Amino acid sequence: MKRGHIIALGVFIALILLVSLGITFVGKVPMTTDVRPLGLFYLKNSYFGNYAARSPEVVTSILWDYRGLDTLFETGVFFLAIISALALFRIEKKEEKVKEKGEGFTFIVKDTVRIISVLIVAVSAAIALHGHLTPGGGFQGGSALAVVPLLIIVAFSKYALEERGLTKDTAMIVRSIGLISIIILVLIPLAAGGYLMQNLPVFPSHIFGQLTSGSLVFYNLFEYIAVGAGFTAVFLLLSIPEKVFHEILGGEKE
Amino acid sequence: MIEMFLWALVLVSLMATLVISIYGIVVRPSLIKKLIALTILTDSANLFAIMIGYRLIYPVIPPVLPQRTQEGLSKLIASSVDPLPQALVITAVVIGMAVNVLIAFAIIQIYRIYGTTDVRKIAEVMTDGKAQ
Numbered sequence: 429m430k431r432g433h434i435i436a437l438g439v440f441i442a443l444i445l446l447v448s449l450g451i452t453f454v455g456k457v458p459m460t461t462d463v464r465p466l467g468l469f470y471l472k473n474s475y476f477g478n479y480a481a482r483s484p485e486v487v488t489s490i491l492w493d494y495r496g497l498d499t500l501f502e503t504g505v506f507f508l509a510i511i512s513a514l515a516l517f518r519i520e521k522k523e524e525k526v527k528e529k530g531e532g533f534t535f536i537v538k539d540t541v542r543i544i545s546v547l548i549v550a551v552s553a554a555i556a557l558h559g560h561l562t563p564g565g566g567f568q569g570g571s572a573l574a575v576v577p578l579l580i581i582v583a584f585s586k587y588a589l590e591e592r593g594l595t596k597d598t599a600m601i602v603r604s605i606g607l608i609s610i611i612i613l614v615l616i617p618l619a620a621g622g623y624l625m626q627n628l629p630v631f632p633s634h635i636f637g638q639l640t641s642g643s644l645v646f647y648n649l650f651e652y653i654a655v656g657a658g659f660t661a662v663f664l665l666l667s668i669p670e671k672v673f674h675e676i677l678g679g680e681k682e
Numbered sequence: 683m684i685e686m687f688l689w690a691l692v693l694v695s696l697m698a699t700l701v702i703s704i705y706g707i708v709v710r711p712s713l714i715k716k717l718i719a720l721t722i723l724t725d726s727a728n729l730f731a732i733m734i735g736y737r738l739i740y741p742v743i744p745p746v747l748p749q750r751t752q753e754g755l756s757k758l759i760a761s762s763v764d765p766l767p768q769a770l771v772i773t774a775v776v777i778g779m780a781v782n783v784l785i786a787f788a789i790i791q792i793y794r795i796y797g798t799t800d801v802r803k804i805a806e807v808m809t810d811g812k813a814q
Contacts, residue, residue, distance in 0.1 A: 444698055448690040452683070457690045459738045467735065467764035474765075475747055476755055484747035486762075490769035502773040509780035513787040563744060567776045655776070662783055666790075673794055 470494060482633040483560040483641035491565065492647040496625040500614060503651065507607060510658045514600075517665045519676065525587055526669045533583055541583040545576045552576075556652035560641040566648040570655025577660045586667040599661040606654030613646055689738065696733075699726045713789045713799040717782065724778045728771045735764030 451457055463471065473479045474486040481489035491499050532538075556569025580589055589595075617626035631642035699722065706719025736742075745765035748754045789799060796804050 440698070444694050445691070448687060448694040451690040451694070452687040455686075457686050457693070459686065459689060460734075461737055461739050463737065463759070463762070463764050464766075467766045468759065470765050471745060471759050471762055472755070475750060476752070484750055486745035486747075486758075486765040487769050487772070490765055491772065495769060498770075499773055502777055505777050506780045509777075509784045513784045516784075516787045516791055563746060565772070567772060571779075658780075665787075670794075677794055 481627055481641055481644065482639065483644055485560055485562060487563070488560050488565050488644055488648070489641070492644050493625075493627045493642075496614075496627075496647075500610070500625065503607070503610065503654070506655070506658070510603075510662060513662060514596075514665060517668070519668070519672070524672075526671055532585070537583050541579050545579060548572060548576050548579075552652070552656070556648050557645065559648040560644040561639070566651025567655055569648070569652040571659065573652065573656035574659030574663065578663050581663060581667045586664060589664065594660070594664075596661050596664045599657045599664065603654050603657035603661065606650045606652075606657065609650040610647065610654070613643055613650070685738070693733070696726050696730060700730075711800050711802055713792065713801065717785055717789060720785070721778070721782060724774070728774055728778075731767045731771050731774070735767035737761075737763050 470486055470490055474481055474489045475484050481493040483489040483493075552569045552572035552575075554569075555564040555572055556566050559565030559569070577589060577594065614625050617630045618624060620630045622630050625643075627642040627644070631646075632640070633642055634640065703719045703723035703726065707716050707723065710716055710719065739761060741761050742763060743758070743761050745758070745762045745768065748757055792804065793799050796807050798804060798807075
């Protein structure tokens with residue numbers, strides 16, 4: 429670090445402290461101690477009340493019930509972003525296996541990954557399926573699930589996944605199944621004579637005595653599948669060796 | 683008073699982080715550093731949204747019913763944070779992650795084609811290509 433940098437940093441920190449002191453003395457700090465009326469409505473109605481989603485987790489009931497259309501279109505943006513990323517890395521011809529040198533990691537790394545992958549799958553499924561009871565949900569669980577293929581790619585190789593059938597194409601198919609199921613879930617209430625994305629009178633709030641909060645648990649499950657498979661496809665594409673791309677791009681770069 | 687000062691300090695630091703990240707996006711020539719600054723910008727904007735929903739009271743709990751009874755509901759209303767900003771932020775986080783993946787893929791492809799992530803050099807290479 430140069431001397432000028434240290435002085436600049438010091439001035440910056442002093443400025444922040446001074447400005448916050450100034451705001452404090454003027455007394456214009458926005459400090460809320462109450463919930464806003466809209467938030468209060470959600471808190472009151474999430475489990476009890478006439479507009480209930482029957483979910484003790486208020487955030488999930490907002491996410492997939494009260495403001496469900498927001499989340500639906502957000503899933504659409506997610507779909508488009510992943511699709512465009514895949515289009516950027518498109519390889520037309522069939523990819524050949526690049527020969528690996530050496531033996532890879534020691535058995536310590538490989539066995540640890542074997543054990544931990546199973547644990548991560550279990551934990552991520554718990555995060556996703558308990559999304560209507562505890563903090564968590566489809567996105568969080570799906571992101572946690574995508575760590576498993578990433579770990580396997582690092583510890584073994586990309587080909588270890590592809591030889592067992594988890595190629596980019598299968599990941600895309602699984603993801604499409606998840607997204608299509610979400611669209612079907614959105615349309616079911618219309619067929620039953622309700623509104624788009626309606627939750628409770630259409631879907632049962634308890635299944636076999638277990639609280640499922642209507643459609644929330646299904647939305648979380650399919651979002652979990654879609655997000656996990658989408659990120660798996662991304663990681664598989666990112667781990668294609670550079671050599672393959674050099675051949676395709678035709679030696680434009682030395 | 684000290685509570686107010688600390689809260690103001692957090693707010694001002696967040697604003698400073700926003701300004702620094704905008705500086706990074708505009709001034710830094712490397713595309714990778716622009717992407718890093720962009721992620722800092724989205725994260726601090728999300729933190730702002732979360733802080734709007736925060737309540738400055740002492741026993742503050744997340745918006746999850748502690749017990750599924752009327753007592754639990756009154757406890758929730760008395761001390762829970764605002765759930766709406768959290769629900770908006772979780773969608774923003776996921777969209778941000780997908781868009782970051784897209785930008786990262788584009789940067790990797792640009793590096794493969796031009797051999798650099800410096801915007802000035804890329805502009806040079808592109809204008810040279812036009813002249814030929």
